[in-house]
Amino acid sequence: MKVYPYRRLTGNVSWRVESAQVKPEGESWEDVESKYISTVERVLALGPDEERPDWAQARLRLSADLPAKAVEPGGPWQNVKVVAVLTERATNTRTAVELSPVSADGREQTAELYIHRCDLLDRASLVVHVVATVDGVPGRMIATSDAEWVVDVVEAVPSLARELDVKMVGFASGASRLHRFKDSPWLVDTTGRIPVVRVNTDFDGLGDLVGADGGSGVEKTVRELLLTQMCSEVWTAVFHSAVGDLEIEEDGTPVFPHGWQGEVLREMLPDMYSDREPEDALREVHAARTGTSATGWGELQPRIHFAAARRAGVPRTLSTTIRDLERLSQGDEA
Secondary structure, X not given: OOOOOOOOOOOOOEEEEEEEXXXXXXXXXXXXXXXXXXXXXXXXXXXXXXXXXXXXXXXXXXEEEOOHHHHOOOOOEEEEEEEEEEEEOOOOEEEEEEOEEOOOOOOEEEEEEEEEHHHOOOEEEEEEEEEEEEOOEEEEEEEEOOOOEEEEOOOOOOOOOOOOEEEEEOOOOOOHHHHHHOOOOEEEEOOOOOOEEEEEOOOOOHHHHHHOOOOXXXXXXXXXXXXXXXXXXXXXXXXXXXXXXXXXXXXXXXXXXXXXXXXXXXXXXXXXXOOOOHHHHHXXXXXXXXXXXXXXXXXXXXXXXHHHHHHHOHHHHHHHHHHHHHHHHHXXXX
């Protein structure tokens, strides 16, 4: 738990993206249809789509509702302001806008945030902060909204989840950089905007097995087990990549990264530390990785493999495989 040397605001700071518009180069503003905005998952999808022209600039209409105590006369906070901040790690973009009160009591606030398409490469994170003067010190952050919106300029469907990009490629007959991995059945590449799994079609029989839809009972059982093992290795690889991409605050506190890296950590940490909040678990992992805790990085590996196996469904698939093999064995004996 992070401790602040001043009084912070408690209570929910609710906010949302009310609407969005895009503007093609040299043309007028056009409304973004509601199907591109998911208020449930808090995702605004502005990726290429046949029904929407290429845009150069976007305008987001934001609204926020402060707790009553934030604007009480004589309270501990003065000059309270609400600021929305858009950040993207891929381009190191940071855009901020201050919201303005629209209600008499100052609790309801709105703003328009402008985004230039050339500033974003993938997914940007949009959050709201509340700052105020506390004990005579201006600009202190007294609250940060729990809700985070994602502005996606790659996908046209507003969804937090992203499927892995699976590519079938020959390691021996393909690009020279893959030749030294010719004996490997697959590789996981975490350097791009989303993880990529390259399946080695030069590995005898692997391409046909992975790509097949039907097959005999034995082939289906082996394929399911193989794919589950692949998924487990993918979860392990992306976890290590995500942990290596943490942002660290001035006081040494690690911060969840944006994009798929943050999604992976939020998925796996509850399985690794079921008795801790995600933020506390992230601190423990960071401390183990940097050697500042009693728990070494090596001791953390079983937790990582357990979480990866659970996310991939290894226990369930393995149990099903054992039962299927027993039934097939009994059928052969009969």
